[in-house]
Amino acid sequence: MLVIHDVTKYYRNKLVLEHISLDIPSGSCIGLVGPNGAGKSTLLKILASIIQDYQGKVQLNNTKSTFQKKVLGYVPQEICLEQSISAYSNLCFFGKLYGLSGRQLKKRATEVLEEIGLSSHAKNKVLHFSGGMKRRLNIGCALMHQPKLIIMDEPTVGIDPQSRRHIFEMIRHLQETGCTIIYATHYMEEVEQLCNKVAFLDCGKIVEQGDISTLIQKYTTPSVFVKAKNLQVTALDKLGQISAYRQGFLIKTEMPIAVMKQILLMYQANTSELERLELVKPRLEDVFFTLTGSELREGVHSSSKESSKIGGVS
Amino acid sequence: MRAMFLLEMKKNLQDHGLLFWMLILPIAFIILATAIFTSGSDEATKQQVIMSIIPGYAVMFVFFIMISMVTTFLKDKDTGMTARIASTPITPKFYLLGKWIPYMVIVWIQIVILLVFGKLVYQIPIEQPFLLLFLSLALAFTATGFGLSLALLVKTENMGIALTQVIGLGGAMLGGLWVPLKFMPDFLQTIAYFLPQYWAHQAFQDALNGVLIHKDFLQTILIIMAFGCGGYLLAVLRYPKFLKQARG
Numbered sequence: 001m002l003v004i005h006d007v008t009k010y011y012r013n014k015l016v017l018e019h020i021s022l023d024i025p026s027g028s029c030i031g032l033v034g035p036n037g038a039g040k041s042t043l044l045k046i047l048a049s050i051i052q053d054y055q056g057k058v059q060l061n062n063t064k065s066t067f068q069k070k071v072l073g074y075v076p077q078e079i080c081l082e083q084s085i086s087a088y089s090n091l092c093f094f095g096k097l098y099g100l101s102g103r104q105l106k107k108r109a110t111e112v113l114e115e116i117g118l119s120s121h122a123k124n125k126v127l128h129f130s131g132g133m134k135r136r137l138n139i140g141c142a143l144m145h146q147p148k149l150i151i152m153d154e155p156t157v158g159i160d161p162q163s164r165r166h167i168f169e170m171i172r173h174l175q176e177t178g179c180t181i182i183y184a185t186h187y188m189e190e191v192e193q194l195c196n197k198v199a200f201l202d203c204g205k206i207v208e209q210g211d212i213s214t215l216i217q218k219y220t221t222p223s224v225f226v227k228a229k230n231l232q233v234t235a236l237d238k239l240g241q242i243s244a245y246r247q248g249f250l251i252k253t254e255m256p257i258a259v260m261k262q263i264l265l266m267y268q269a270n271t272s273e274l275e276r277l278e279l280v281k282p283r284l285e286d287v288f289f290t291l292t293g294s295e296l297r298e299g300v301h302s303s304s305k306e307s308s309k310i311g312g313v314s
Numbered sequence: 315m316r317a318m319f320l321l322e323m324k325k326n327l328q329d330h331g332l333l334f335w336m337l338i339l340p341i342a343f344i345i346l347a348t349a350i351f352t353s354g355s356d357e358a359t360k361q362q363v364i365m366s367i368i369p370g371y372a373v374m375f376v377f378f379i380m381i382s383m384v385t386t387f388l389k390d391k392d393t394g395m396t397a398r399i400a401s402t403p404i405t406p407k408f409y410l411l412g413k414w415i416p417y418m419v420i421v422w423i424q425i426v427i428l429l430v431f432g433k434l435v436y437q438i439p440i441e442q443p444f445l446l447l448f449l450s451l452a453l454a455f456t457a458t459g460f461g462l463s464l465a466l467l468v469k470t471e472n473m474g475i476a477l478t479q480v481i482g483l484g485g486a487m488l489g490g491l492w493v494p495l496k497f498m499p500d501f502l503q504t505i506a507y508f509l510p511q512y513w514a515h516q517a518f519q520d521a522l523n524g525v526l527i528h529k530d531f532l533q534t535i536l537i538i539m540a541f542g543c544g545g546y547l548l549a550v551l552r553y554p555k556f557l558k559q560a561r562g
Contacts, residue, residue: 045397048401049400050397050399050400050401050557051558051559053554069401069402069403070403072401074398074401076397076398077394078392078393078394078561079393079394080394080395080398082321082325082395084324084325084328085321085324085325089324091320093317094402096316096317096401096403097318097399097403098403099403193471217383279537
């Protein structure tokens with residue numbers, strides 16, 4: 001179990017993280033989402049022991065920080081690899097930093113190359129790799145020591161669908177082996193596909209956290225999309241909240257199946273007029289916008305130590 | 315630390331720019347300076363000038379390693395490598411040592427090659443080779459110690475290059491590497507005592523001529539290495555801020 005308790009972080013006078021508390025059970029995969037400047041990367045850096053001057057407590061299975069580093073694999077947002085050496089050498093380098101050596105190191109490097117699909121490029125210089133290959137190797141370097149906790153900061157930025165799928169398969173495999181994964185991203189569909197829990201971070205605070213399906217149920221309403229000839233809004237009024245959408249109408253309702261039945265009944269006599277009838281499932285993205293709003297962000301929120309103190313006093 | 319050392323050595327061996335700064339440029343300068351300053355001189359004066367130029371230029375050019383050190387540290391900082399390494403169990407002290415020692419080895423090899431070049435081409439005497447080896451190590455320690463602290467202090471590569479010129483060329487000028495100290499004003503001679511270049515140059519000349527006594531050798535080693543230790547301490551103190559500025 002990873003326990004993040006009341007973590008607060010200032011950069012000079014700017015409040016970047018405010019009383020963050022999060023319990024992450026062993027073996028779970030939690031998505032960390034939030035707009036730019038929400039504090040995701042800062043939180044990940046704290047968890048990865050890169051930032052050590054913060055208030056609060058981070059504890060993994062009641063261990064001390066030095067031990068924590070050995071069981072932790074950090075995949076940074078940037079591609080942090082030595083470009084002038086081979087994929088195999090990069091893996092060996094990171095393996096050595098985690099204390100691997102000799103046969104164990106070679107064996108593990110070969111296994112990881114297989115896992116990330118780069119066995120045939122093992123001896124090639126990273127410099128000549130595609131973006132997707134570099135991303136996979138970037139992840140592979142964090143897996144050399146078989147960590148129990150893996151922190152991934154936007155690991156799929158700017159890659160092709162094939163590499164993305166491969167990375168997803170790797171993450172699912174890691175989940176099966178019992179790894180705890182913290183996955184920060186802007187892509188909600190990735191969180192829906194990979195994670196069982198999600199935490200929304202905005203302006204340095206966790207605004208909501210929990211089970212993905214529970215949050216979708218809590219914050220969104222399912223909709224039915226209907227497109228038909230000679231369709232009058234008045235005919236749909238009583239079915240739910242109506243809005244125009246892609247030359248048809250979107251009906252927000254708690255009982256989408258019942259609404260679909262009613263619409264089908266309306267067109268029973270003349271089915272050819274009904275062009276489209278679809279159930280629109282709410283997405284995690286809807287929860288995100290509900291919680292964080294849809295206005296553009298400048299990147300960094302700017303509560304200062306002074307202003308937060310004043311706020312606290314008043 | 316061994317992993318850091320091996321990686322850094324591997325990278326440096328592939329860097330042809332380093333070969334230029336560390337060997338081609340100093341050899342070219344030695345040849346040029348010797349040709350200019352010995353032209354028309356008698357044999358005794360010629361030998362005296364050569365005995366000043368070769369160790370002088372060897373001492374001056376070791377400080378140019380600081381450019382490579384600044385470049386590699388800033389690159390690591392900007393690519394996120396520094397932050398990533400900080401997430402691994404390696405401690406900051408060993409991280410810095412692992413990055414530092416390869417440059418020490420490179421500079422030590424550089425000094426040895428430049429002195430051997432002087433011996434083969436200009437027939438300079440090498441009377442006390444063991445003392446010279448230790449002096450070379452101490453100088454390598456100091457020049458790269460300066461480089462280490464500079465690499466963690468500067469924010470841009472240009473700033474690093476500019477300060478390297480100040481330390482390398484300024485130290486050479488004030489330390490009597492270009493013009494013998496006796497021809498310089500008194501106050502500049504006093505300043506020279508505070509520069510590692512002066513102490514290294516004097517000891518190198520004496521060891522080449524076979525007149526370096528053990529007391530002076532130890533004194534020089536201690537003074538030179540004190541500068542290097544200062545550089546390392548400054549780097550260790552600066553590291554947390556350097557890490558804060560790092561991407562990743």
